[in-house]
Amino acid sequence: MDEKRASGRYYTRGNPFQLKPFQTWAKEINLEQQTALEPFAGAKDIPQLIDAAQLRCQDWAFFDIEPGAKGIVPRDTLADFPTGFNVCITNPPWLARNSATRRGLPFPEATQYDDLYKYALEQCLTHCGWVAAIIPEAFIRSGLFLQRLRDFISLVPQTQHKTTEENGKRDTSYMFEDTEHPVGLALFTPDATPDVRVWRNNQPLGGLGKLRTHLPQPSRNRSIVFNDPNGNLGLIAIDNTVSASIRFCPPEELKDYPIRVHCRSITKIGVPWHVDIDLLNTYLTTIREKTHDVFLTAFKGLRRDGHYRRRLDWALTRAIVDTQQLQLATKTK
Numbered sequence: 001m002d003e004k005r006a007s008g009r010y011y012t013r014g015n016p017f018q019l020k021p022f023q024t025w026a027k028e029i030n031l032e033q034q035t036a037l038e039p040f041a042g043a044k045d046i047p048q049l050i051d052a053a054q055l056r057c058q059d060w061a062f063f064d065i066e067p068g069a070k071g072i073v074p075r076d077t078l079a080d081f082p083t084g085f086n087v088c089i090t091n092p093p094w095l096a097r098n099s100a101t102r103r104g105l106p107f108p109e110a111t112q113y114d115d116l117y118k119y120a121l122e123q124c125l126t127h128c129g130w131v132a133a134i135i136p137e138a139f140i141r142s143g144l145f146l147q148r149l150r151d152f153i154s155l156v157p158q159t160q161h162k163t164t165e166e167n168g169k170r171d172t173s174y175m176f177e178d179t180e181h182p183v184g185l186a187l188f189t190p191d192a193t194p195d196v197r198v199w200r201n202n203q204p205l206g207g208l209g210k211l212r213t214h215l216p217q218p219s220r221n222r223s224i225v226f227n228d229p230n231g232n233l234g235l236i237a238i239d240n241t242v243s244a245s246i247r248f249c250p251p252e253e254l255k256d257y258p259i260r261v262h263c264r265s266i267t268k269i270g271v272p273w274h275v276d277i278d279l280l281n282t283y284l285t286t287i288r289e290k291t292h293d294v295f296l297t298a299f300k301g302l303r304r305d306g307h308y309r310r311r312l313d314w315a316l317t318r319a320i321v322d323t324q325q326l327q328l329a330t331k332t333k
């Protein structure tokens with residue numbers, strides 16, 4: 001497993017190239033007349049998926065540090081990226097820096113990024129005009145490379161209720177069957193784009209800038225204290241496996257939970273004013289509906305309603321609690 005992790009080798013499963021935004025991207029660049037670069041080719045899964053999506057490239061150029069099939073040029077493309085290609089379609093290696101450190105795995109010294117895929121993507125964008133990359137879903141919250149990003153598709157597995165008979169077969173609905181990690185497909189253009197169109201599979205969710213307008217103003221109010229054992233507001237910050245269940249609650253409901261300093265899932269919050277829990281929950285629901293959860297971290301595994309489980313981080317929680325206070329104050333004026 002660690003050998004696999006060292007080179008970030010998780011193979012692509014499922015077919016995001018059938019989705020509308022990719023089909024549009026491919027048409028625009030006249031894919032059938034292009035030579036596409038796959039700089040992290042692995043076992044050449046990507047060209048097969050492109051074929052299966054009824055698309056063609058005129059030719060492919062394959063590279064990999066550890067080729068997993070014939071016809072791939074062995075090369076460390078992170079150190080020596082292939083040049084002369086206008087189109088790149090790939091699934092770069094992923095490896096979190098802290099995971100590499102923990103496991104004693106090498107991590108390129110040439111980069112400050114916290115994950116290898118960001119460095120790999122930067123290389124692709126530096127050398128190619130048109131880039132399609134399958135990357136962690138969390139990318140859309142990183143704020144990186146947004147200028148040339150035109151579409152970001154959160155790839156949500158479709159089939160999840162399998163019959164007993166189907167259970168025995170390989171489930172290709174997951175992109176990465178060995179990780180089930182939430183993934184997305186990012187589509188870049190050579191020039192700056194006016195906004196990023198965000199999708200959930202084929203469903204358009206709206207422009208990233210527009211979605212962001214539904215978020216509260218960021219707050220630096222440090223009088224709101226997390227993991228406060230005497231806090232007057234409870235928060236269950238992670239969805240359960242059934243539905244969108246993140247919620248604020250009375251602190252008494254959490255009396256049996258030990259509040260740990262580093263806990264990021266259930267907490268008591270000290271807020272130096274009277275909090276209206278129902279209003280906070282209504283506000284949270286509105287934000288989740290209007291932003292389609294684009295700004296909430298997704299987890300491995302789907303909820304029973306077919307969506308990723310999400311986590312509400314402390315920064316957004318602080319902003320919600322603070323904004324609510326301001327709204328209440330304005331109302332009572």
Ligand SMILES: C[S@@+](CC[C@H](N)C(=O)[O-])C[C@H]1O[C@@H](n2cnc3c(N)ncnc32)[C@H](O)[C@@H]1O
Pocket residue numbers: 007008009010011012039040041042043044045046063064065066067068075076077078079090091092093094
């Ligand atoms: C996530 S896998 C993707 C494989 C393939 N793109 C696919 O979708 O099936 C990443 C690939 O990057 C390769 N890789 C990792 N570091 C590399 C490097 N420095 N240079 C070239 N390839 C590298 C790994 O060997 C692995 O095959």
